[in-house]
Structures are given as C-alpha cells and as structure tokens.
Amino acid sequence: xxxxxxxxxxxxxxxxxxxxxxxxxxxxxxxxxxxxxxxxxxxxxxxxxxxxxxxxxxxxxxxxxxxxxxxxxxxxxxxxxxxxxxxxxxxxxxxxxxxxxxxxxxxxxxxxxxxxxxxxxxxxxxxxxxxxxxxxxxxxxxxxxxxxxxxxxxxxxxxxxxxxxxxxxxxxxxxxxxxxxxxxxxxxxxxxxxxxxxxxxxxxxxxxxxxxxxxxxxxxxxxxxxxxxxxxxxxxxxxxxxxxxxxxxxxxxxxxxxxxxxxxxxxxx
Amino acid sequence: xxxxxxxxxxxxxxxxxxxxxxxxxxxxxxxxxxxxxxxxxxxxxxxxxxxxxxxxxxxxxxxxxxxxxxxxxxxxxxxxxxxxxxxxxxxxxxxxxxxxxxxxxxxxxxxxxxxxxxxxxxxxxxxxxxxxxxxxxxxxxxxxxxxxxxxxxxxxxxxxxxxxxxxxxxxxxxxxxxxxxxxxxxxxxxxxxxxxxxxxxxxxxxxxxxxxxxxxxxxxxxxxxxxxxxxxxxxxxxxxxxxxxxxxxxxxxxxxxxxxxxxxxxxxxxxxxxxxxxxxxxxxxxxxxxxxxxxxxxxxxxxxxxxxxxxxxxxxxxxxxxxxxxxxxxxxxxxxxxxxxxxxxxxxxxxxxxxxxxxxxxxxxxxxxxxxxxxxxxxxxxxxxxxxxxxxxxxxxxxxxxxxxxxxxxxxxxxxxxxxxxxxxxxxxxxxxxxxxxxxxxxxxxxxxxxxxxxxxxxxxxxxxxxxxxxxxxxxxxxxxxxxxxxxxxxxxxxxxxxxxxxxxxxxxxxxxxxxxxxxxxxxxxxxxxxxxxxxxxxxxxxxxxxxxxxxxxxxxxxxxxxxxxxxxxxxxxxxxx
Numbered sequence: 001x002x003x004x005x006x007x008x009x010x011x012x013x014x015x016x017x018x019x020x021x022x023x024x025x026x027x028x029x030x031x032x033x034x035x036x037x038x039x040x041x042x043x044x045x046x047x048x049x050x051x052x053x054x055x056x057x058x059x060x061x062x063x064x065x066x067x068x069x070x071x072x073x074x075x076x077x078x079x080x081x082x083x084x085x086x087x088x089x090x091x092x093x094x095x096x097x098x099x100x101x102x103x104x105x106x107x108x109x110x111x112x113x114x115x116x117x118x119x120x121x122x123x124x125x126x127x128x129x130x131x132x133x134x135x136x137x138x139x140x141x142x143x144x145x146x147x148x149x150x151x152x153x154x155x156x157x158x159x160x161x162x163x164x165x166x167x168x169x170x171x172x173x174x175x176x177x178x179x180x181x182x183x184x185x186x187x188x189x190x191x192x193x194x195x196x197x198x199x200x201x202x203x204x205x206x207x208x209x210x211x212x213x214x215x216x217x218x219x220x221x222x223x224x225x226x227x228x229x230x231x232x233x234x235x236x237x238x239x240x241x242x243x244x245x246x247x248x249x250x251x252x253x254x255x256x257x258x259x260x261x262x263x264x265x266x267x268x269x
Numbered sequence: 270x271x272x273x274x275x276x277x278x279x280x281x282x283x284x285x286x287x288x289x290x291x292x293x294x295x296x297x298x299x300x301x302x303x304x305x306x307x308x309x310x311x312x313x314x315x316x317x318x319x320x321x322x323x324x325x326x327x328x329x330x331x332x333x334x335x336x337x338x339x340x341x342x343x344x345x346x347x348x349x350x351x352x353x354x355x356x357x358x359x360x361x362x363x364x365x366x367x368x369x370x371x372x373x374x375x376x377x378x379x380x381x382x383x384x385x386x387x388x389x390x391x392x393x394x395x396x397x398x399x400x401x402x403x404x405x406x407x408x409x410x411x412x413x414x415x416x417x418x419x420x421x422x423x424x425x426x427x428x429x430x431x432x433x434x435x436x437x438x439x440x441x442x443x444x445x446x447x448x449x450x451x452x453x454x455x456x457x458x459x460x461x462x463x464x465x466x467x468x469x470x471x472x473x474x475x476x477x478x479x480x481x482x483x484x485x486x487x488x489x490x491x492x493x494x495x496x497x498x499x500x501x502x503x504x505x506x507x508x509x510x511x512x513x514x515x516x517x518x519x520x521x522x523x524x525x526x527x528x529x530x531x532x533x534x535x536x537x538x539x540x541x542x543x544x545x546x547x548x549x550x551x552x553x554x555x556x557x558x559x560x561x562x563x564x565x566x567x568x569x570x571x572x573x574x575x576x577x578x579x580x581x582x583x584x585x586x587x588x589x590x591x592x593x594x595x596x597x598x599x600x601x602x603x604x605x606x607x608x609x610x611x612x613x614x615x616x617x618x619x620x621x622x623x624x625x626x627x628x629x630x631x632x633x634x635x636x637x638x639x640x641x642x643x644x645x646x647x648x649x650x651x652x653x654x655x656x657x658x659x660x661x662x663x664x665x666x667x668x669x670x671x672x673x674x675x676x677x678x679x680x681x682x683x684x685x686x687x688x689x690x691x692x693x694x695x696x697x698x699x700x701x702x703x704x705x706x707x708x709x710x711x712x713x714x715x716x717x718x719x720x721x722x723x724x725x726x727x728x729x730x731x732x733x734x735x736x737x738x739x740x741x742x743x744x745x746x747x748x749x750x751x752x753x754x755x756x757x758x759x760x761x762x763x764x765x766x767x768x769x770x771x772x773x774x775x776x777x778x779x780x781x782x783x784x785x786x787x788x789x790x791x792x793x794x795x796x797x798x799x800x801x802x803x804x805x806x807x808x809x810x811x812x813x814x815x816x817x818x819x820x821x822x823x824x825x826x827x828x829x830x831x832x833x834x835x836x837x838x839x840x841x842x843x844x845x846x847x
Contacts, residue, residue: 012405012408012409012412014405021401027289028288028289028333028335028336029397030393030394030395030396030397030398030401031397031398031400031401031404032401033401033405052286054289055286055289058289058291059289062291062293063293066293083401085397086289086290086291086333087289087291091291092291109408109411109412110401110404110405110408111404112408113403113404113405113407113408113411114400114401114403114404116407117400117403117404117407247293247294247295248294248295250282250294251285251294
C-alpha cells in the first residue's frame with residue numbers, strides 16, 4: 001500500500017474493510033459496514049474462533065485496566081483503540097477511579113469520529129487521529145498534552161496493534177520512544193497475535209488481512225517479548241490472553257492458546 | 270432468594286462467551302441473579318403482569334448479551350429450571366377462578382422476555398448502525414474540510430507573499446485584469462510600482478533577517494495607505510511593491526498617490542537595534558480603462574520605475590510613451606549592434622587638427638559613424654553609450670582603431686591619427702598588447718597614433734589604469750586628455766601620467782566667439798590652461814574652433830593645434846592639406 005503523504009487529505013471509503021470495525025463486529029457490535037462483516041465472515045471461515053480471540057483480547061484489556069487502576073495508574077494512552085464501544089477503557093477505569101484520564105489514538109478516521117461523538121464534552125478523555133508509527137506526533141499532540149501529564153505514570157495500551165506494524169516501520173523503536181517519553185513507574189500492556197499455536201490457519205488469516213489497510217504481522221514469543229525491553233513484566237509474564245489474571249479459573253479454559261494472542265504487562269524501570 | 274444462586278451460576282455458564290460483555294464473571298453472575306430475582310417476583314405477583322419479563326429481556330440485551338445464542342440458552346434454562354428452583358414446579362391446582370397458574374405465567378413471562386431482548390438487540394443494532402454511519406459522515410465531512418483547507422492553503426501559497434501576507438504579482442495581475450474587465454468604459458486606473466533604494470545593501474550588511482523585517486515594515490505602511498485609500502497593495506517580489514489605484518480621475522491623482530507613498534516610506538524604519546533610513550523609487554502609470562491591457566500597464570509601471578531608478582532614485586517617474594518609444598528604439602539599436610559590427614556598418618570620418626601657426630593639418634581625429642541601413646548615418650551619441658553598456662565597445666573600438674591606423678598609414682606627409690578610447694577599453698587588460706598588434710599589422714609608426722582619453726577615465730584611477738597608460742606611452746603612442754578641464758578636477762594626474770596633449774573643450778574657446786565683447790575671465794582661464802599645458806611640456810589643442818577670429822586669437826595665446834568647423838567638418842575622406 002502506498003502511504004498517504006501528510007499533506008494529502010484522506011478519503012473515507014466504507015467499502016474498504018477496516019480493522020477497527022471488523023474487530024467491533026467480532027465482538028458482537030453493530031458499528032460496522034457490509035465490507036467489514038464480509039471480511040469478518042471470511043476470517044471466521046478461515047479460523048472459526050477468531051471471535052473468541054477478539055473477546056479474549058478485549059477481556060484482557062478490561063482486566064489489565066482494572067489491574068493498572070489497582071496499581072495506582074490514573075492515566076491511559078490507548079493506541080489502536082478502534083471503535084470505543086463495548087468496554088471502553090475510560091468506563092472500565094472510572095468504575096474504580098472516577099478521575100482516570102484516557103487518550104484514545106486510532107488511525108481510522110471513522111473510528112476517531114465515532115470516538116469524538118461518544119466523548120464529546122468529556123474533559124478527561126479524548127480521541128486523536130494518529131498513527132502508532134509516529135510516536136513523536138502522538139506524544140507532541142496538543143490533546144495528549146492537555147489530558148495527560150507525561151511526568152507522572154501513564155499506562156500505554158498497545159492491545160492488538162503491534163501485530164499490524166511491520167518490522168520495516170520499526171515497532172521496537174516506536175515502543176522505546178514511548179517508553180523514554182514517559183515517567184518511571186509507567187506501564188505497557190501488549191496483546192500481540194502469534195502464529196505459534198496454529199501456523200497454517202494463522203498464515204491464511206495473514207494472507208486474508210492483506211485486503212485491509214492493516215495487514216497482520218504475526219510474531220513469535222521471543223519477538224513479542226522483545227517489546228518489553230526496558231520494562232519489567234509483571235506476573236504472570238507473557239502468557240496466552242485468557243491466562244493473564246483471569247476473573248476465575250473457569251475463564252481460562254482447556255485451550256488458552258486458541259486465543260492466538262500473547263499478552264503481558266510491563267512496568268517501566 | 271438463596272435458591273436462585275445456583276440458577277444464576279448456571280445462567281452465567283450458559284451465556285458467558287456467547288457475547289462480549291465487559292464484566293468480570295462474578296459481576297455477570299451478580300447481574301444475572303438480579304434478573305432471575307425479578308422473574309421470580311413476577312411469577313408470584315398479584316395481579317400478574319408479563320411486562321416484568323419484557324424489561325428483564327431488555328436489560329439482558331442492554332448488558333451486552335446480544336448473541337442469539339445467549340437468548341436461546343436463556344430461554345432453555347428458564348424453561349427447564351426456574352420453576353423447579355423456586356419450588357413452583359408442582360402440579361397445577363385445579364382452581365379455574367384463581368387465574369393463570371405458574372406454568373402459564375412462566376410462558377407469558379418468557380414470551381415477553383424474548384420480545385424485550387430481541388427488541389433490545391434490534392434497537393442496539395440500529396443505534397450502532399446509525400452511530401457508525403454518522404461517524405463515517407463526520408469523518409468524510411472532516412476529510413472534505415481538510416481538502417478544502419488544503420486547497421485554500423494552496424491558493425494562498427500561489428497568490429500571496431508568505432513574508433508580508435500581501436497579494437503577490439499573480440494576484441495583483443488577476444485583480445488588475447478583473448478591474449479592467451469590469452470597470453465602466455470611462456473609468457480610469459492607476460498603478461504605482463515601488464522599489465526600495467539600496468535594499469541589497471541592507472540585506473548584505475545586516476543580514477536577511479533584518480532585511481525581511483524591513484520589508485515587513487514597508488508592507489505594513491503600504492497596507493495602511495492602501496486601506497485608507499481603497500487601493501490594493503502587493504509585493505511583486507524582492508523589494509518591489511505595487512499599488513493598484515482604481516477610479517482615478519486624472520494623472521495628477523496618481524502623482525499625489527506617488528508623493529504620499531514616497532513620503533510615507535521616507536520615515537526611518539526601526540528594525541532590531543537599527544534605525545534604518547528608507548527611500549524608494551516609484552514608477553506610475555495612469556490612464557483610461559478603455560483599451561488598457563493588464564500586462565501592458567504593469568510593463569509601463571515597471572519601466573517608469575526603472576526611469577526613476579536611473580534618474581537618481583528617491584523619486585517617482587510617470588510613464589511617458591515617447592520616452593518608452595525611445596527606450597525601445599535604443600534597445601533595438603543596441604540589439605542590432607553586434608551584427609552591424611560584423612557587417613562593417615561602422616565607419617570612420619576624419620576631422621583635421623590644424624597647426625594654428627601656419628594653418629596646415631598636422632593630424633586627423635577619427636570619429637565613428639554607424640552607416641545604418643534604415644536610419645542612415647548615425648552619430649556616436651546614438652550608439653557609443655549603448656556599446657559601453659553592452660561591452661561591445663571593446664571589440665568595436667579596437668576594430669575602428671585598426672581601420673584608422675590602416676588608413677592613416679597611407680596618408681602623405683605622415684600626419685598623426687587621433688582615436689578615442691572608451692573607459693571600458695582602458696579597463697580592458699589586453700589593451701596594450703592589442704594596440705601593439707594593431708600597429709604591427711597596419712605598419713603605422715607608433716608616434717603617428719594618438720589615443721584620446723577623457724578625464725572621467727582617470728577618475729579614481731587604479732594601478733591597472735596607470736599601468737595601461739604607461740604601457741601605451743612606452744609603445745611610443747601619444748596620449749591626449751580629451752575635453753580637458755570639464756571632468757575630473759584633480760590635476761595631479763598631469764604629474765603622474767605620461768600624457769602628451771591637452772585638448773581644451775569647446776566652452777573654453779567659446780569665450781572668443783564675439784570679437785567686440787571681451788570676456789576677460791574666460792580669456793584668462795583659456796590663457797592659463799594653455800600656459801599650464803606648455804609649462805608641463807604638453808601640446809595644447811583647442812576644440813570647437815568655429816571662426817577665423819577664434820583661430821587667430823588662439824594662435825596669439827600660443828595654442829598649438831585647433832580643431833573645429835572653421836578648419837573642416839568630419840568627412841569620410843580626410844582633408845590632408847590646408
């Protein structure tokens with residue numbers, strides 16, 4: 001895909017499947033278009049438990065936010081937030097900490113417009129349209145500066161986003177840039193798709209994803225672990241999504257690897 | 270109702286995983302227990318109402334249990350277990366009057382629950398679809414705004430000057446064209462082009478930063494003036510600005526505008542720590558709109574501005590079609606000159622330099638003429654300056670010098686030939702070698718060549734000039750100072766330079782014009798100049814000798830040679846005898 005130059009206004013094409021809206025559909029939401037649903041159906045045909053994986057990631061996000069609030073974090077930077085419908089970070093966080101502040105970042109203009117509609121009038125939560133590949137622009141964005149105090153701990157949430165950033169776009173450097181810009185005691189939460197459990201199906205899904213604006217880049221455990229360079233992984237470390245601080249042992253199930261996503265939370269040294 | 274704890278747990282197991290619900294399992298269990306309690310209460314409520322079932326179904330959907338599986342499993346579970354868990358599963362009492370029994374009530378509640386849940390799911394779906402469509406519309410709207418903004422920005426970049434925010438040349442031309450097209454036929458219009466005097470020096474000495482600040486300050490002043498008068502101010506580029514003045518009534522209106530502009534700009538500009546004096550030159554044009562052309566008007570203003578600059582700056586000049594025509598003619602002449610030189614259109618005429626004692630010609634001054642195929646014989650005044658400007662004078666001067674030497678070499682009685690040297694020729698480093706080569710080629714003895722230089726060529730004389738003149742003198746060539754006493758006033762060069770002859774300009778001789786009226790001061794100066802020349806061992810030649818009386822009086826003063834109409838006009842064939 002030819003990257004859009006900065007000065008060229010983007011076009012909004014609802015005929016093009018969008019990761020944010022596909023994800024919404026997989027979660028059972030209705031914030032999606034025919035093209036998104038068509039793509040999701042093909043993905044499900046390739047790998048029937050794709051919706052389960054989406055649920056598992058989303059549930060991890062919820063548990064991670066609750067964990068971080070318990071750890072005292074009151075600021076969240078959710079990059080690749082998608083359509084903020086079911087289980088918003090700010091809603092989850094504010095159940096325990098009403099003063100929690102959240103900045104959502106997504107590259108999808110429709111997702112961002114939807115987020116703006118939801119967050120209109122909320123001074124503690126906002127959404128900006130930006131690309132994770134430009135961390136300096138995110139960090140320097142006036143809305144980010146207005147809502148977050150980077151001098152105090154921030155939780156950077158990179159849930160189901162790093163696996164659409166190819167190595168050529170230097171995702172490790174991006175994470176390091178974010179890490180270096182935020183205060184010690186900050187956290188990083190990652191959920192990352194991997195082909196370790198079912199390589200054949202994963203490859204097929206990867207092939208399919210090339211039709212979207214954000215093709216999948218699946219990485220192995222070691223490559224995912226590298227994102228936590230400079231962070232101390234909290235217990236239980238890098239695990240399958242359902243295994244990370246489950247609400248109950250029943251939730252883990254017999255095959256947590258079917259979630260297809262490795263997750264972890266690290267604390268900045 | 271402790272009997273429903275197991276029911277709620279079973280319900281949770283049945284529906285968790287069917288739908289994404291942002292709650293922990295314990296929260297889900299708690300939530301579903303609440304719904305189960307409401308169903309239980311409805312089963313025994315008097316009077317019975319199925320509406321409670323509807324609300325439970327709606328709340329199930331509202332919590333996020335929107336997967337069809339969640340509803341299906343809920344129906345099965347309620348059907349199978351709820352009455353039993355509540356202890357209401359016994360046989361129906363046969364009391365026709367007692368109203369509907371638990372099974373009938375349960376059926377009614379379930380129907381209402383399914384209806385409420387399905388409607389809730391449907392409404393959520395519709396809301397979600399509407400929200401995402403609105404979001405897409407909003408995003409598209411924003412993208413279009415961004416597109417418009419970028420178009421506006423591109424247009425701005427194309428039409429406005431970034432430094433001063435003033436319209437640029439393109440927009441100025443567009444507006445002018447629009448005014449010319451729309452104005453009533455009898456309307457008049459004026460343009461004023463401006464250029465700061467010596468702006469390059471500001472940039473060079475104080476830096477571009479301060480230069481830019483100066484330009485911004487000038488732009489502000491012009492904008493103030495333009496706003497007040499209803500003019501359009503523009504920056505045409507560099508330090509050139511323009512005012513478009515619509516609706517003038519006469520040329521004098523435009524002159525007033527130019528006066529105001531120049532006086533407005535004349536106040537010093539404070540830039541950083543510097544108080545910069547500012548002056549500007551202006552070119553103005555004012556005319557009826559009818560028949561006017563935007564490009565032509567702008568050219569006219571530009572040309573008038575050029576005149577203001579060449580006429581000494583700090584002034585305005587009004588466009589004058591006659592002067593413009595002369596400029597054009599000069600330009601054409603200038604452009605035609607190189608080809609004319611190759612075509613040998615430049616020729617020499619000779620004017621005798623006569624010995625005042627015996628009236629015999631001692632030499633001939635060679636004077637250039639352009640035998641123009643269309644304009645006829647042109648005097649040097651028409652073309653020498655142009656050749657100086659273009660630099661062609663170097664090549665032309667040498668060519669004519671060679672021609673003069675070749676012709677003179679054949680003259681009887683060996684008179685000398687006097688050839689004029691232009692300033693640029695003297696500055697040309699190869700001159701001495703060139704002259705030497707000319708003498709060699711033509712065979713003319715060096716002492717028979719006299720080179721005339723003006724005093725102005727010696728002004729600010731540098732070592733190069735001194736070396737050149739010394740080199741020429743060393744060749745044996747005679748050097749004459751042309752128009753002596755009219756240019757450079759410092760006479761010390763007479764001591765330092767190898768000069769042989771002074772040529773006194775016509776005005777010094779003119780004091781001898783009227784035989785009956787004496788001009789004592791004039792004669793004193795003339796006499797002193799001749800004495801000065803002789804005291805320095807120089808020959809003195811008087812130019813502009815027009816009468817026999819003048820010739821006689823000059824002879825009395827001891828002047829050596831005379832030149833002028835009295836002795837002969839310039840002619841293609843030299844008058845070699847008296």
